Every structure is written in structure tokens, then in C-alpha cells.
Amino acid sequence: MSIATHHPRTYATVTGPHATFVTLDGHAESVTPAGDEDIRHAVVRRATDEARRTGTLIELVTSGDRGEHHLLIDPAGATTPLTRGSDVDEVAPGEDELDDPELGLVDDVAISVRGEEVRVPTPQPGDRRASSNPAAESPTRPTFLTPTTDATTPATGWRGFLSGLGLTVKPSAVEQRRxxxxxxxxxxxxxxxxxxxxxxxxxxxxxxxxxxxxxxxxxxxxxxxxxxxxxxxxxxxxxxxxxxxxxxxxxxxxxxxxxxxxxxxxxxxxxxxxxxxxxxxxxxxxxxxxxxxxxxxxxxxxxxxxxxxxxxxxxxxxxxxxxxxxxxxxxxxxxxxxxxxxxxxxxxxxxxxxxxxxxxxxxxxxxxxxxxxxxxxxxxxxxxxxxxxxxxxxxxxxxxxxxxxxxxxxxxxxxxxxxxxxxxxxxxxxxxxxxxxxxxxx
The missing domain is CATH 3.40.50.300 (P-loop containing nucleotide triphosphate hydrolases)
Structure with a gap:
């Protein structure tokens, strides 16, 4: 099986006349059609804006009550279907590769949008489904490393002077806020x-x-x-x-x-x-x-x-x-x-x-x-x-x-x-x- 080329992904969940769009940076926002515009066209328009903003080809993954679809969108607005769905008539080469369950490309994650939970597919790095032998996985062990945290607040004024003398003084409220x-x-x-x-x-x-x-x-x-x-x-x-x-x-x-x-x-x-x-x-x-x-x-x-x-x-x-x-x-x-x-x-x-x-x-x-x-x-x-x-x-x-x-x-x-x-x-x-x-x- 050849390896398919993957592009940065955006996601949209379409429910009736409404949709939630997730940008390449992970921001979730509502999509509103213009006038009598179909919600699907509004989603593609928003994805085109994202491609234009970043100057790169992006893959739009839509899910919801109209099925799941993958579209390749370029900054000029041209779209190419990547998978077959109820609203897609053409299929781009490489469809089987993108749909191969062995690749383990996406899973579901819950994102809160204005108080409502939305299920959105998201890439899962380090997917282990390619390993068929459980014994090959490393057993869990404690780490020898301590996570690095920067909890120190530089002292100023008289607190800084005393700190320079080796005396520990609690930071003031202003210093903590700063x-x-x-x-x-x-x-x-x-x-x-x-x-x-x-x-x-x-x-x-x-x-x-x-x-x-x-x-x-x-x-x-x-x-x-x-x-x-x-x-x-x-x-x-x-x-x-x-x-x-x-x-x-x-x-x-x-x-x-x-x-x-x-x-x-x-x-x-x-x-x-x-x-x-x-x-x-x-x-x-x-x-x-x-x-x-x-x-x-x-x-x-x-x-x-x-x-x-x-x-x-x-x-x-x-x-x-x-x-x-x-x-x-x-x-x-x-x-x-x-x-x-x-x-x-x-x-x-x-x-x-x-x-x-x-x-x-x-x-x-x-x-x-x-x-x-x-x-x-x-x-x-x-x-x-x-x-x-x-x-x-x-x-x-x-x-x-x-x-x-x-x-x-x-x-x-x-x-x-x-x-x-x-x-x-x-x-x-x-x-x-x-x-x-x-x-x-x-």
C-alpha cells in the first residue's frame, strides 16, 4: 500500500442549518450562512478563508447529520473530494489509502463550544494500533525526571534588595500579578x-x-x-x-x-x-x-x-x-x-x-x-x-x-x-x- 500525502486539517460538524468549524489552530467557532446560502457552502467558504489565511492546501473533514466527507481546499477556493460520501460525486485518487483503518488517523475528542459539547475528530499522534503484539509494548514504569516548573517570581524594590542579601521574602500581590x-x-x-x-x-x-x-x-x-x-x-x-x-x-x-x-x-x-x-x-x-x-x-x-x-x-x-x-x-x-x-x-x-x-x-x-x-x-x-x-x-x-x-x-x-x-x-x-x-x- 502506498502512503498518502496528508495536509493540515480543519474540521466542521454540521447539524441541520448550523455548523461548528475548528481552525488549524484548534479554535472552534460557529458558521453562519449568508442569506439563503446552504450551510455546506458556508462551511467550505470558511475553510477557504482558512486556506487563504495560511497560504496552504488544507483538508476539510466534515461530520454530522450529512455524513463524513473529506475535501482538499486550496487558497484560491478550488475543492477536490478525497472520500466518497452522499453529497460527493467524484473521488480523488488515494481514497482507499485515506480510509485505511490501519492508519489510525483520527479519533473523537469533545470540545466545548459556548457551553455545548461537540464531538470533533482530531489527529492522534503516537497511535499504537500498528502494533499487534501487546508484549512488544514497554511496561509502565515511574519516570526519573521531575517536570520543570517556573514558579519563581522576581522580587523588586526592597523585596529585591533583601532577596539579594539571601533573605527570602514572599512576593507582593503586585509582583505576583505581574x-x-x-x-x-x-x-x-x-x-x-x-x-x-x-x-x-x-x-x-x-x-x-x-x-x-x-x-x-x-x-x-x-x-x-x-x-x-x-x-x-x-x-x-x-x-x-x-x-x-x-x-x-x-x-x-x-x-x-x-x-x-x-x-x-x-x-x-x-x-x-x-x-x-x-x-x-x-x-x-x-x-x-x-x-x-x-x-x-x-x-x-x-x-x-x-x-x-x-x-x-x-x-x-x-x-x-x-x-x-x-x-x-x-x-x-x-x-x-x-x-x-x-x-x-x-x-x-x-x-x-x-x-x-x-x-x-x-x-x-x-x-x-x-x-x-x-x-x-x-x-x-x-x-x-x-x-x-x-x-x-x-x-x-x-x-x-x-x-x-x-x-x-x-x-x-x-x-x-x-x-x-x-x-x-x-x-x-x-x-x-x-x-x-x-x-x-x-
Whole structure:
């Protein structure tokens, strides 16, 4: 028997007009048909989005009340049936190999989706069904190794001084919370994650938030973080971050995107098109604020192509969004994001803009509504006074989103280059907490 070629797998469970889709990264989400669209077409459309996001062929495995089927899906949307089912007329070569029970490719696992248990097939590494002789298996024995755990919390201040003298002092509550936040933001995921910083009003801190979150994730998690200026209209992320070796923007990257996705492209070649931040360790993909919006608009297809490049070279992408919520690139950004962060200043106008955006997302579709429910809101105190107004606005969002944070006034955030080391210690901790809240949903 020849060995079949296996591709990364996504899964969908279809029950009547509803379906649950599990991404390549293991995230489970509901699939909603558009209008009178058949649920099967909606599932294939979602799987095509996943293939386009990762830039690779994927296998879609569907199960439920319409039987089990395997489809090979490429980023362009072409589908090839891999197994025969009640809704599949053609069978691709290699069907018998994929269905061979000796391979032991899949089993069932329970995943909780919004409180309901869904049975989803999942790969089982180290499958032992090929061994027909029970005596050949090693007997169970105790391990000689002790699992490594990092339970130490670095002490600071007078506790750090005493610790340096060899005196053991219990970490303070602040130090314990800081250590817990660092453990969350330093996580490494299998596959690229995306986070969008959004608010339809300008001047509310989207660029600042993008830079600070990118700095936290890159410094604590070891780099491979991209801050992407996804803006048609005068995106200023490049103005407040450092320029790299090459004076390039997103418009320079787009023509060579397909080459960067080719197998022969080296991992360092992305450096020609992004701007590395030496101290904060993340990269910036700039827009060109000197051009009119009509000269730098990109459509959904171009956005998807750039997203494939980003997913190949980075583990985390943070979008600094524009203010035009009708732009194709803005809408495609929402559809490609795992998490939303909504910054607002401590004033009524910017807070109302954030609230209206959340309302619009709740009515757009089921996935956008889920993003709104899981959103993180940041209220920034832009002036030395106004802490009471910041708390009032934060209280107004509490209960309507997953988490709300306030950022204290810090002159390093008002103007000039955005560098994490320039912030006050209290502001460090505030951004660390925001990043931890956002990472919990990734």
C-alpha cells in the first residue's frame, strides 16, 4: 500500500442549518450562512478563508447529520473530494489509502463550544494500533525526571534588595500579578494569531495601542510580532516608530508577495519590507501617509495575499486600523482577526464611537458579534487630570465586553517615538495587563 500525502486539517460538524468549524489552530467557532446560502457552502467558504489565511492546501473533514466527507481546499477556493460520501460525486485518487483503518488517523475528542459539547475528530499522534503484539509494548514504569516548573517570581524594590542579601521574602500581590501577566503574554501558539485595534474615530490612541501591545508581546515572547498599519488614510504608525534599513511600505511588499511565499524565499527576506524596532523587538509594516487614500487602497484579495505573507513570517500580527469602516481592507481585517481591542480616550466622543462600533459589529454577523462580546476596551487618560472621567467611562463598558482597562497619564505616550522603556513603571504594568487580557482569547 502506498502512503498518502496528508495536509493540515480543519474540521466542521454540521447539524441541520448550523455548523461548528475548528481552525488549524484548534479554535472552534460557529458558521453562519449568508442569506439563503446552504450551510455546506458556508462551511467550505470558511475553510477557504482558512486556506487563504495560511497560504496552504488544507483538508476539510466534515461530520454530522450529512455524513463524513473529506475535501482538499486550496487558497484560491478550488475543492477536490478525497472520500466518497452522499453529497460527493467524484473521488480523488488515494481514497482507499485515506480510509485505511490501519492508519489510525483520527479519533473523537469533545470540545466545548459556548457551553455545548461537540464531538470533533482530531489527529492522534503516537497511535499504537500498528502494533499487534501487546508484549512488544514497554511496561509502565515511574519516570526519573521531575517536570520543570517556573514558579519563581522576581522580587523588586526592597523585596529585591533583601532577596539579594539571601533573605527570602514572599512576593507582593503586585509582583505576583505581574508575573502571571507575563506568563500569559509570553505564550507561543501553533499558527499565526491576529489582533485588530479598532475605533472609527481618529486620534483615540489606536497607533499608540498597536505599538505598546506589539512591544509587550515581542519583548516577553521573543519577537516574531508584526504591527501592520492597515490604513488607507494617513496611517501614522511609521511616524511614531523607528525606520528600518529600507524606506519601504506595504505598497512595496505587495508586488513581491507571491515570491515571499515561494519555497525558495528565505526567512530574512521580509526585512527588506518591514521596519524593525531594535529595543522593542517587533516589526512595522508601514502604509504611506504622504499618499491620498485613492492611491493606496487595497482590496480583499490583496489583503488576503499580504496576510499569507504575514502568517508565514510572524506568530502574531497586530493591525492598526484606519477610520473607514466601509473599506474592503478594514472589513477583511475584522474577518481575519481573533481578538479586538478598542482604545478610547477619557472623553465622551471617543467612548461613544467605540460603543457604536461594538453595536454595529453585534448586528453584522455571528462571528463579528462574538468578537464584540470578547473585545477588550482600553480607556487612556490623556491628561494629568481626568482620572475620575476615565473610571466613569470604564464602568460604562464593564459588562458589555470581556475586559476593560485604564491606562494612566504618561507623557511618553502623548507625542514622539513610542518606546516601552520610556514609560513609567505604573504604565508598564497597565499595558502588560491589557496584553494579558487580549492574549487570553488567542
Amino acid at each position: 508575573a502571571a501577566d507575563r506568563a500569559v503574554v509570553s505564550r507561543q501558539w501553533a499558527g499565526c494569531r491576529t489582533l485588530a485595534v479598532v475605533n472609527g474615530k481618529g486620534g483615540v490612541g489606536k497607533t499608540m495601542t498597536t505599538a505598546m501591545l506589539a512591544a509587550v508581546y515581542a519583548r516577553e515572547g521573543g519577537g516574531n510580532v508584526l504591527a501592520w498599519d492597515n490604513n488607507d488614510t494617513r496611517g501614522t504608525l511609521g511616524w511614531r516608530t523607528e525606520q528600518g534599513t529600507y524606506d519601504t511600505t506595504l505598497r512595496d511588499l505587495l508586488p513581491v508577495a507571491k515570491y515571499l511565499l515561494a519555497p525558495e524565499a528565505g526567512v530574512s527576506e521580509i526585512a527588506r519590507f518591514v521596519h524593525h524596532q531594535p529595543a522593542d523587538r517587533y516589526d512595522v509594516l508601514r502604509s504611506n501617509p504622504e499618499l491620498l487614500a485613492t492611491d493606496q487602497r487595497i482590496g480583499a484579495a490583496d489583503f488576503d495575499l499580504l496576510m499569507q505573507v504575514a502568517a508565514r513570517f510572524y506568530r502574531l500580527v497586530i493591525f492598526d486600523s484606519g477610520n473607514d469602516e466601509s473599506a474592503e481592507r478594514w472589513l477583511r481585517m475584522i474577518d481575519s482577526s481573533y481578538q479586538l481591542v478598542l482604545p478610547t480616550l477619557a472623553n465622551a466622543e471617543s467612548a461613544e464611537s467605540a460603543a457604536l462600533l461594538l453595536d454595529a459589529l453585534r448586528g453584522r454577523d455571528e462571528r463579528s458579534a462574538a468578537l464584540a462580546a470578547q473585545a477588550v476596551v482600553i480607556v487612556t487618560q490623556a491628561e494629568p487630570t481626568g482620572s475620575a472621567e476615565a473610571r466613569r467611562i470604564a464602568d460604562g463598558f464593564t459588562g458589555h465586553v470581556r475586559a476593560v482597562h485604564t491606562i494612566p497619564f504618561d507623557p511618553a505616550l502623548k507625542a514622539g517615538p513610542l518606546r516601552f522603556d520610556n514609560l513609567r513603571p505604573r504604565t508598564h504594568d497597565a499595558w502588560l495587563a491589557v496584553a494579558a487580557s487580549a492574549a487570553e482569547a488567542l
